């Protein structure tokens with residue numbers, strides 16, 4: 001089950017962590033027994049959670065392909081990047097625009113431990129990882145500024161991150177702080193667990209995460225739309241991940257009809 005060596009001092013392996021549970025959903029090998037156990041419990045709710053993770057990942061890829069392509073974005077800030085999973089965002093962006101510069105940020109030490117694949121960008125561009133907590137947005141921006149020029153457009157990705165940031169932790173204010181630093185023409189890529197779809201299932205998922213010591217915060221469509229204040233939502237708007245520009249899919253993506261209860265969208269800063 002555990003592909004990484006026995007825990008280093010900075011890893012708490014006895015309780016589930018979002019990055020490692022997500023790794024389990026994606027079929028990765030960088031998780032521990034507690035993560036797999038929570039993953040199994042969540043998947044048992046209706047058997048779709050693994051597919052949701054894959055569809056979320058595919059949404060990130062299609063959004064990045066659009067941004068590096070038609071939208072002409074050359075700078076990417078990916079917060080809550082997760083344990084590296086090929087193809088990572090910089091591969092997608094630099095596959096379209098080799099000069100793309102990418103900064104990944106995550107607060108889980110296991111991501112830092114496996115960050116190596118995130119550090120191999122193209123010679124023309126850049127790809128780097130910063131361990132930081134999004135709840136300290138000033139610090140995140142300061143570190144990212146070593147690689148990114150905030151006077152020029154940046155694509156900010158908050159993909160499957162904000163449902164781990166509570167309102168008490170200031171989710172709205174954090175997003176405001178981050179987007180205020182972005183130049184006009186920047187983009188916001190966001191997906192977040194829906195709170196207005198099958199409430200009983202969602203409540204069970206919240207309870208399961210809570211039992212593992214993780215706060216999960218599903219949000220309604222209106223709450224997610226509010227994160228896009230000051231942005232023009234690109235067509236087709238806020239949708240389930242498989243419905244966001246399926247024409248940009250690559251051959252390995254599967255339209256399997258799975259219901260994917262995440263609100264997902266991309267906006268352009270006015």
Ligand SMILES: C[S@@+](CC[C@H](N)C(=O)[O-])C[C@H]1O[C@@H](n2cnc3c(N)ncnc32)[C@H](O)[C@@H]1O
Nearest residue numbers: 019022080081082106107108133134159160164
């Ligand atoms: C579900 S994973 C999503 C990974 C990736 N964005 C994707 O969609 O494929 C959520 C990630 O957010 C990270 N995360 C959760 N809370 C965070 C915080 N306060 N600051 C930084 N990262 C955080 C977790 O460690 C995890 O890697």
